[in-house]
Amino acid sequence: MPIIDVHAHVGRWQFHLTTGDADTNLAQMDRYGIDLQIVSASEAVVYDAVAGNAALREALESRPRLYGYAVVNPNRIEESAADLRRCLDTGRFVGAKIHTHYPGRLPGCREMAEAFDVVAEAGVPLLLHTWGREVTLLPELVEARPGLRVIMGHAGGDAWREAAHAAAACDRLYLEHCRTATDAGRVAYAREAGVPVERLLFGTDATLIDPCVSLGVIRDARFTEEELERVLWRNAAELFGLKVGTDLPPHM
Amino acid sequence: MSVSPHETYAWLQPSAEEHIGWDVDVMYGPWPRHHRDIHLDGVRAHLRRSPVAGALALSTRGPLFDDAAGNAETLRDLADCPELLPVGTVDVRDAMTAEDRLDELTAAGVRFLRLFTCEQAAEPGFPGYRHVVKLAIDRGMVLLHDGDPRRFGPPLTGRGADVIFLDLHAYLLADFLLLAREEPGFKATTRMLSGPDSIERVIDAVGPRHLVFGSRTPFMDISPQTLKLRYADIPPDARAAIATKNVEELLA
Numbered sequence: 001m002p003i004i005d006v007h008a009h010v011g012r013w014q015f016h017l018t019t020g021d022a023d024t025n026l027a028q029m030d031r032y033g034i035d036l037q038i039v040s041a042s043e044a045v046v047y048d049a050v051a052g053n054a055a056l057r058e059a060l061e062s063r064p065r066l067y068g069y070a071v072v073n074p075n076r077i078e079e080s081a082a083d084l085r086r087c088l089d090t091g092r093f094v095g096a097k098i099h100t101h102y103p104g105r106l107p108g109c110r111e112m113a114e115a116f117d118v119v120a121e122a123g124v125p126l127l128l129h130t131w132g133r134e135v136t137l138l139p140e141l142v143e144a145r146p147g148l149r150v151i152m153g154h155a156g157g158d159a160w161r162e163a164a165h166a167a168a169a170c171d172r173l174y175l176e177h178c179r180t181a182t183d184a185g186r187v188a189y190a191r192e193a194g195v196p197v198e199r200l201l202f203g204t205d206a207t208l209i210d211p212c213v214s215l216g217v218i219r220d221a222r223f224t225e226e227e228l229e230r231v232l233w234r235n236a237a238e239l240f241g242l243k244v245g246t247d248l249p250p251h252m
Numbered sequence: 253m254s255v256s257p258h259e260t261y262a263w264l265q266p267s268a269e270e271h272i273g274w275d276v277d278v279m280y281g282p283w284p285r286h287h288r289d290i291h292l293d294g295v296r297a298h299l300r301r302s303p304v305a306g307a308l309a310l311s312t313r314g315p316l317f318d319d320a321a322g323n324a325e326t327l328r329d330l331a332d333c334p335e336l337l338p339v340g341t342v343d344v345r346d347a348m349t350a351e352d353r354l355d356e357l358t359a360a361g362v363r364f365l366r367l368f369t370c371e372q373a374a375e376p377g378f379p380g381y382r383h384v385v386k387l388a389i390d391r392g393m394v395l396l397h398d399g400d401p402r403r404f405g406p407p408l409t410g411r412g413a414d415v416i417f418l419d420l421h422a423y424l425l426a427d428f429l430l431l432a433r434e435e436p437g438f439k440a441t442t443r444m445l446s447g448p449d450s451i452e453r454v455i456d457a458v459g460p461r462h463l464v465f466g467s468r469t470p471f472m473d474i475s476p477q478t479l480k481l482r483y484a485d486i487p488p489d490a491r492a493a494i495a496t497k498n499v500e501e502l503l504a
Contacts, residue, residue, distance in 0.1 A: 001261075016426035017447030028448065031483070033261060161287065180422060180446040182473040189287065209422075210448045212483045215263045216476030 001229055002035040002244050004236040005211070007127060007153050007176050007203025010059055010066070011042035011052070019207040022059040022066060029065065032211045034204075035233075036242065037066050040097040040127070042208070044071035047102075050083050060092040067240070069097035069127055072118060074111035075104075081118045088122060094240045095125040106134045107141055116141060120148035125239055127176075131157030139170035148172060149239065151201060154179045160186045161193075168194035174239065176203040178214045187221040197223075200231045201239070263479060270303040270478035273496025276364070276396060277418055277441055277466030278336070280329075281312035290470040292329055299335070302474045304467065306335045308364055308396070308499075314341040315368035319353055327360055337503075339364045339396060342388075345372050347380030354387050363503060366396040369404065370419075376407045389413045394502050400424065405431040405438065413437050414502060418466055422447040425454070432458045441466030442494065443477055451484040451494075460490035464498050 010022045018024075019042070029037055041059075044052025049071040060068050070087035072080040087093040096119045098112070105111045107128075119126045130138075130152040142148050155175045156163025160183060167173040167190065175190055177200075187200065202218065204211040223231060237244045280295040290298070292311075299307060309330060314322020323340050330338045340357035342350045342365065357365065365388045367374075367381075374381040385408065388395060394414040397404055401417040402424060408415055409431065420428050420440035425447070432438045432454075439462050445451055454463055467477045481491055 015423045015447065016429070016453065017422060018449045018453075024448075032263060180444050182476045184469075184471055184473050185288070207448055209446045210480065210483070212263065212479040213446050213476040215261075216479045217473055219264055219475040219479075220473040 002233045003033055004233040005034050005037040005204050006201045006236050007178050008037045008039045008206040009042045010039045013042055013208050022063055024207050028206055028211055039066050040069040040071050045099050049073040053083055053087050057090055068093035069095045071097045072115050073103050074115040077114045084122055097127045099129040107137045108134055116145055120145040123147055125149045127151045127153050129153050133159045133162050135159055135163045135166045138166050142170050142172050151176050164190035164193040164195055174199045174201050176201040177217055178203040178205040182217050197227045197230050198235055201236055202232050266303045267482055269482040272304040272465050273306055274499035275304045275307040275467050276416055276464050277468045278307040278309040279312050283312055295470050298470055303478050308339045309336045310339040315371055319343040338362055339366045341366045342384050344374045344381045344384050347383040350384045350387055354391055358391055363394055364396055365393045369399045376404050402427045409435055422450045425450055429457045432462045439464050455486050455490050460493040461498055463494045465495050
């Protein structure tokens with residue numbers, strides 16, 4: 001059974017830890033049996049979206065197990081819209097990533113609305129950093145944009161209960177539970193709130209966070225074998241249009 | 253590139269490298285902000301299904317409602333639980349009674365005092381907090397300390413104190429290491445050391461004596477924490493120190 005990690009990064013973070021380069025991602029993936037990883041450039045997330053995306057384009061050229069998210073900066077929307085198209089044209093990027101902390105923009109503001117429009121227009125999944133009660137705005141924002149599909153990265157962080165109810169209210173919202181503080185019962189709560197297993201995704205936040213943290217969350221969620229298959233890869237393969245077989249190379 | 257089938261995942265089942273002799277961060281009882289309470293029986297059952305063999309535990313009544321009654325409840329409840337050792341607490345908002353509380357705890361043979369500065373809204377410079385800490389250190393108690401070690405660590409230095417920081421995040425690791433270099437009695441739990449080499453960096457910089465295991469059961473998932481120890485690139489004796497021996501030394 002393969003594993004697809006829908007939330008990862010390439011590059012350094014500004015903390016006392018070793019994050020390495022794209023080959024470090026591959027080494028960690030080998031260690032834990034992760035087959036494919038969808039990554040954004042940390043440089044693009046925290047500093048310069050266009051420059052970081054460009055560096056990631058180069059890193060992806062020789063690493064077929066990594067696919068890319070193009071980071072969109074809501075404060076540079078025209079520049080980011082053009083850059084998103086440039087990245088998607090390579091065929092190695094399969095989605096967009098928007099952080100909220102580093103650009104200082106949350107769902108509900110004008111800039112984020114425009115960024116959502118850009119991603120909806122591009123027709124690719126959006127990995128959104130979610131960390132707070134603003135997640136309650138997402139069902140309405142997504143419903144207003146046909147075709148937009150949003151992965152709620154970190155499943156709302158501390159607002160994981162609100163995130164669960166938001167995801168239950170909109171079938172184009174997905175939950176991905178990676179984070180350092182692994183509050184118990186988040187997955188069970190989401191399912192009780194009405195989020196089907198088909199909208200739960202596996203993500204790690206590698207190489208900022210060691211993948212074993214998210215694997216531990218999966219273990220403690222006590223999924224059945226069939227559910228495990230959905231969460232670990234099948235849901236992601238369907239969302240991103242990745243063809244993954246047990247004996248075939250992955251294809252777009 | 254072929255995708256390897258993973259008929260079974262190694263990480264899905266606990267291994268011997270996940271055995272924990274002592275977990276220093278366990279509670280039981282109501283917590284009104286959580287959506288569900290887990291009482292002592294539930295916590296014990298939860299631990300029995302985990303790789304955790306023993307734990308230092310306390311009732312939530314002490315920190316949230318009544319420290320004297322909570323301590324008495326902890327002592328009474330855990331008298332019949334051989335795998336659980338009682339932890340005491342003092343409410344720093346009512347430090348005028350701290351001497352009585354600490355006398356009661358030391359008379360009962362309680363060695364560990366847990367502080368809840370976050371729940372009780374205490375700052376490092378508050379007179380009540382400082383008073384409680386002084387009394388506890390004078391009695392040779394081990395402090396189980398919540399909050400940010402960057403704020404609470406400096407006032408505790410130079411006093412020969414044994415302090416276990418329960419909320420050290422990987423992002424704050426450099427500050428903790430600077431403190432621990434000078435303080436042989438400072439330890440932290442591995443709970444939020446989620447970086448790919450956070451545990452290794454502590455071992456390399458200050459040695460395994462500065463880490464212990466603390467899961468925050470039942471409020472956090474256990475498997476992410478035990479998997480971090482299992483997959484940490486550290487010698488077996490360092491893993492044993494973190495999982496068991498460092499706490500045994502404090503109990504001796």
